[in-house]
Amino acid sequence: MGPSVNSAEKNAQIQDELVTTFRPIVNGAGLVGMAFFAFNAIKRFGFSEGLGQMVMGPLAIFFGVASGVMWLWTRKNRTSFQLEVCSAVICLALFSNTVTHLLIGFEAENLMYFAIMMPAFALMTPSFRMAMFWTALCVIAMLGVVWINTPELIFEYISVAVAGVLGAVAATTLIRGAIFNAVSARLEAVKEREEALRISVKDALTGLPNRRSFFDGFEDRLDGLRDSGRKFLLILVDLDGFKPVNDVYGHSAGDDLLRAVAGRLEAASPKGAMAARLGGDEFAVLADYPAQTAEVRRIASRLVDALSLPYSLPAGVVRISGSAGVYVCERTDLEASAMIERADHALYQAKNERRGEAVVFSKRDEVDLANVNHVDRCLRQADLENELSLVFQPQFDLVNNRVSGFEALGRWNNEQLGAVPPSIFIAAAERTTQMSRVTHVLLGKALKALADLPGGTRLAVNLSAHDLMSEANVQKIAEQIRLSGVDATRLELEITETAMLDDQDFASRSLGELQACGVSIALDDFGSGYSNFSYLQRLHVSKLKIDRSFVKPLMSEASAAKILRTLISLSKSLSMECVVEGIEKPEEMAYATAFGARYLQGFLLSKPMPLEAIPDFMTGVPTWIEQMQQEAGAVDIDAVTARPSTRLSTARRALP
Ligand code: C2E
Ligand code: MG
Ligand code: MG
Secondary structure (H helix, E strand, O other), X not given: OOOOOOHHHHHHXXXXXXXXXXXXXXXXXXXXXXXXXXXXXXXXXXXXOXXXXXXXHHHHHHHHHHHHHHHHHOOOOOOHHHHHHHHHHHHHHHHHHHHHHHHHOOOHHHHHHHHHHHHHHHHHOOOHXXXXXXXXXXXXXXXXXXXXXXXXXXXHHHHHHHHHHHHHHHHHHHHHHHHHHHHHHHHHHHHHHHHHHHHHHEOOOOOOEOHHHHHHHHHHHHHHHHHHOOOEEEEEEEEEOHHHHHHHXXXXXXXXXXXXXXXXXXXXXXXXXXXXXXEOOXXXXXXXXXXXXXXXXXXXXXXHHHHHOOEEXXXXXXXOEEXXXXXXXXXXXXXXXXXXXXXXXXXXXXXXHOOOOEEEOOHHHHHHHHHHHHHHHHHHHOOHHHHEEEEEXXXXXXXXXXXXXXXXXXEEEEOOOEEXXXXXXXXXXXXXXXXXXXXXXXXXXXXXXXXXXXXOOEEEEEOOHHHHOOHHHHHHHHHHXXXXXOOHHHEEEEEEXXXXXXXXXXXXXXXXXXXXXXXXXXXXXXXXXXXXXXXXXXXXXXXXXXXXXXXXXXXXXXXXXXXXXXXXXXXXXXXXXXXXXXXXXXXXXXXXXXXXXXXXOOOOOOOXXXXXXXXXXXXXXXXXXXXXXXXXXXXXXXXXXXXXXXXXXXXXXXXX
């Protein structure tokens, strides 16, 4: 929307401007009038006699005093009406003085005063109406006096009157035109400045305050906290599942969705709160601390609950959710960045453990956060080559009763921290932008290990989503594989769904570059993300690894068996290999095999082991697998399902 100046507003501004411009003019006219009448009084009392002295003398003093009062009075700001009255008093004094003078003793040359007064009055009168009134009065008075005293000169004085009127009109319109232009220009400039300011503080897509005004608002609230102890809530909100909507329905649907999210956030925010868009699908809300502590969670839950309702967009109905991290800002010793770090920590937990919910940063999180920062520091300083190592977990081919391959799993042993699990150090590497360093070391060790693995087995190496985020990283990985000289067909790279979600075209190109080295791609933790099946074939993924989250509830949730069976048959119909991960119990193995799973991985079959342990482990594997299969086969699923307190009877019915 371009700047537009409303005409009422403009008129009011012009009025103000007229007052500002005319006050010094009227004030100056008062001074000039006073000087003129003082001079007149001296002239009348000193050099005139008769009526000239008796009438004009006192009149000069009277008008001089009146002009002086007007001069004094207009030294301060006055309203336009008051200025109008002042200028009328001065004009009246000058006019009356001239008329009286002419009535007492007519002298033709004194008629010129009228011609001078017309533009002069027009100049000193704030309103156009009054300027014209005085001009008309001068014309009438001048022509009246001429008509009475020298009617033969009437035509000449009509010319003088016309010149005087023109002069008056010119004076009054010029001054008003100049003021009008100045006001218009100033108003436009003000509007433009306001518009620029509006754009710079509002998010263009959603109309919510943008990142910058969020931080301004945050700083204001921090001042309030430090000055008067006013606590407040900092709530960071991140959408779950926004990117797939953007990919599947297109960017314009994504924009619609973001606008709808913004509207809901605003509506669900408590009174006086500020909902802002920080960028992408990240939002934030600043809210007053509620009267009761229990309200904190309710406030945040209201926000995320509002986001999880279905969205009716022109492109179709979509469902997403939003996770929130809440920090109660009450400590005055923390900087803004430390508070944001805490809210972010809570958000991270929500995203990873309680998607679609709000997590409030707690005292225990304070300890966690200190640990996280400590881990990040240690990782930055770590000697990765010596501290990182790999363990190998076998994958079993139940058709051929053999180990088909191993998955290389990273381990970090740090002097200060001890053994750090990959869930911690991979996240730390991603946070501290060291993922590519970590991957380089682990991939190097995996490539070396490949030579020592039994022939005919493959090795799977995990990549982080961050490894695929830049072309440089992907090229570095491809280069490392090529230079190692290994048989790349024995190498499999495991990537997670999240790595695919941001930009599918880019992901497709990246995977293409890796596949060009001869490696195959497995989709890890399949089903734990958004399961957008459309890209599976497009990306030429050759294996799906079904996440343990589908295996774990097999004994307790009826739908789990159905889902697992569907996922296994989906991979078959897409001609992809399928590994069921996280098999811990014979019953789980029984289900998986019953559903036609060929490849299994899990603690039941083998825990991850160091490279040196593999030769021993491999001896006797076929007979051992047979035993396992018999054991699993001996599990009477019917019996298991008949157990009370479980809902397995339904699961059993789901079996083929
Ligand atoms: P993942 O790739 O899905 O690896 C499987 C994880 O499940 C491993 O945990 C493994 O020890 C565990 N696991 C295997 N069988 C079972 C089972 O029967 N029950 C249970 N509960 N767990 C089982 P780990 O080694 O802790 O790795 C966790 C995750 O960390 C991996 O999940 C992977 O995403 C990541 N990761 C591990 N090593 C690397 C690595 O070298 N690079 C990258 N980028 N990520 C890695
Ligand atoms: Mg994996
Ligand atoms: Mg996995």
